[in-house]
Amino acid sequence: MSLPKNNPTETQAWQKLREHFYEVQFVKMQELFKENPTRVNDFNIVWNDFLVDFSKNRITGKTIDLLVQLAEDVDLKAGINALLSGETINETEDRKVLHTDLRKKPENQTEEVAAALKQMQQFTESVILGDLKGSTGKAFTDVINIGIGGSDLGPKLVTEALADYKNHLNVHYISNIDNDTIECLKNKLQAETTLVVMVSKSFTTLETISNADIFKNWLLQNGLKTQDHIVAVSSNIPEAVKYGIETQNIFPMWDYVGGRYSLWSAVGLSTALSVGFANFEKLLNGANKMDQHFANTPFKENIPVILALLSIWYNNFFCFETEAVVPYVDKLKMLPAYLQQVIMESNGKSVDRSGSPVNYETGTIVWGEVGTNSQHAFFQLFHQGTKIIPTDFIGFIKPFYSSDLHDLLMANFFAQTEALMNGKEGNYHTDDDTDKNAVYKEFKGNRPSNTILINKLTPESLGSLLALYEHKTFVQGYIWNIYSFDQFGVEYGKVLANNIKSELQANEIKKHDCSTAFLLNHYLKNKSEN
Numbered sequence: 001m002s003l004p005k006n007n008p009t010e011t012q013a014w015q016k017l018r019e020h021f022y023e024v025q026f027v028k029m030q031e032l033f034k035e036n037p038t039r040v041n042d043f044n045i046v047w048n049d050f051l052v053d054f055s056k057n058r059i060t061g062k063t064i065d066l067l068v069q070l071a072e073d074v075d076l077k078a079g080i081n082a083l084l085s086g087e088t089i090n091e092t093e094d095r096k097v098l099h100t101d102l103r104k105k106p107e108n109q110t111e112e113v114a115a116a117l118k119q120m121q122q123f124t125e126s127v128i129l130g131d132l133k134g135s136t137g138k139a140f141t142d143v144i145n146i147g148i149g150g151s152d153l154g155p156k157l158v159t160e161a162l163a164d165y166k167n168h169l170n171v172h173y174i175s176n177i178d179n180d181t182i183e184c185l186k187n188k189l190q191a192e193t194t195l196v197v198m199v200s201k202s203f204t205t206l207e208t209i210s211n212a213d214i215f216k217n218w219l220l221q222n223g224l225k226t227q228d229h230i231v232a233v234s235s236n237i238p239e240a241v242k243y244g245i246e247t248q249n250i251f252p253m254w255d256y257v258g259g260r261y262s263l264w265s266a267v268g269l270s271t272a273l274s275v276g277f278a279n280f281e282k283l284l285n286g287a288n289k290m291d292q293h294f295a296n297t298p299f300k301e302n303i304p305v306i307l308a309l310l311s312i313w314y315n316n317f318f319c320f321e322t323e324a325v326v327p328y329v330d331k332l333k334m335l336p337a338y339l340q341q342v343i344m345e346s347n348g349k350s351v352d353r354s355g356s357p358v359n360y361e362t363g364t365i366v367w368g369e370v371g372t373n374s375q376h377a378f379f380q381l382f383h384q385g386t387k388i389i390p391t392d393f394i395g396f397i398k399p400f401y402s403s404d405l406h407d408l409l410m411a412n413f414f415a416q417t418e419a420l421m422n423g424k425e426g427n428y429h430t431d432d433d434t435d436k437n438a439v440y441k442e443f444k445g446n447r448p449s450n451t452i453l454i455n456k457l458t459p460e461s462l463g464s465l466l467a468l469y470e471h472k473t474f475v476q477g478y479i480w481n482i483y484s485f486d487q488f489g490v491e492y493g494k495v496l497a498n499n500i501k502s503e504l505q506a507n508e509i510k511k512h513d514c515s516t517a518f519l520l521n522h523y524l525k526n527k528s529e530n
């Protein structure tokens, strides 16, 4: 079955949402809270150890009804079923989209998924126990994950997020082709106790192969056998074999798993090495629970659906261009970067599923930083700037190590959403004219946020959280009538980079626009000078 091709703006719900928007666009949330002191009861979802409070949004009951109607008008249920039942919904690449298969319970796993997990389990256990050794007979102490995009961001995020679950292995991530970083890492590590995990779905990504070449030479220079020190994760096994990796050291992935959705596959090998396979399984289990919630919950109580619809409300009606994600734990520092790939590579499209240019906004711009750091950086603009940035606040009730400091952290978490919503009037509205800066101190409030409050950051809750955002992204792309699972937009730059690389190596700049030619010539001229 191919996905329906409904232009969302031609649905009845969209027309009604437009009319509704004109009615409510200037309504202040402060008034909505005053009118209905139990408003939060209408706009929160409690699920497992998650509490999602979305009452601090510029919505009324009617807004949610109409947004849900939009989801129904475009038959979102059929889309969800097509995704979860393995239809070929990545039509432009003629592929199924089955990252949810990777986290199914053992009894529901396909043979190839079960076999890959088994291979991962055996390998990670033997490395962690020290049974598998390098060329000189020493156990591994360090792992270098070489990959980029989906072969880096997800695994790196999970490794950092689960730092408290880490064993003795130190896992390092190399993605960019920045030799200064590589030299720095090589100087820190002993080659004989280092395991290199090359991760590349295609096994043709220039950055990954170039970086791997450097580490391969390093191993060889240290008199080590590369077969003892390099393993690979790829869906292109012939290419990995050609690179010199032994078949039993290649972990599979499949074309039905998109790079940015692949951390659940063997792409997560470095994560599993860092936290142990049992914790990796818990991560999968948490994601599976979110998959069940997504598949079986009515839209009004369905967390990914509600978050997607709210984002559409702001993106397509209020025309707020960006949204922020602010996690209140350092361990989720990578979350915005990871989400940028999931969300922006998936939904940064401007041609609809019928092949026509869209005449409405699609993919949102997502960004963010850890709270409280972000409060001391860009929150000024959140509170008093001219732009409105709907924000997801993500916080945890219990820290890994209990401490009074956590109450202070969480006090900030709660205070920010309250301040953003309520604002604060300046004194200049009253007769009190003692403060000449009163006008500058006013906070208008009415700035939307979602609060995602989770019991504790565990492998399970992390799995659920990441799956939540995957599904939110799917719902948005589905409603926008675009193809969320291809990424043709990143290809052209790669082709040009290859051509330019040859020109730089030949020391001969060919025909370019005058700006690019100017830059290239300046680079060539100056690169040999000190």
Ligand SMILES: O=P(O)(O)OC[C@H]1O[C@H](O)[C@H](O)[C@@H](O)[C@@H]1O
Binding pocket: 147, 148, 149, 150, 151, 199, 200, 201, 202, 203, 204, 205, 208, 259, 260, 345, 487, 490
């Ligand atoms: O895993 P690889 O095949 O090396 O691909 C790494 C990355 O390459 C491209 O830039 C794609 O746009 C990403 O989606 C992908 O994650």
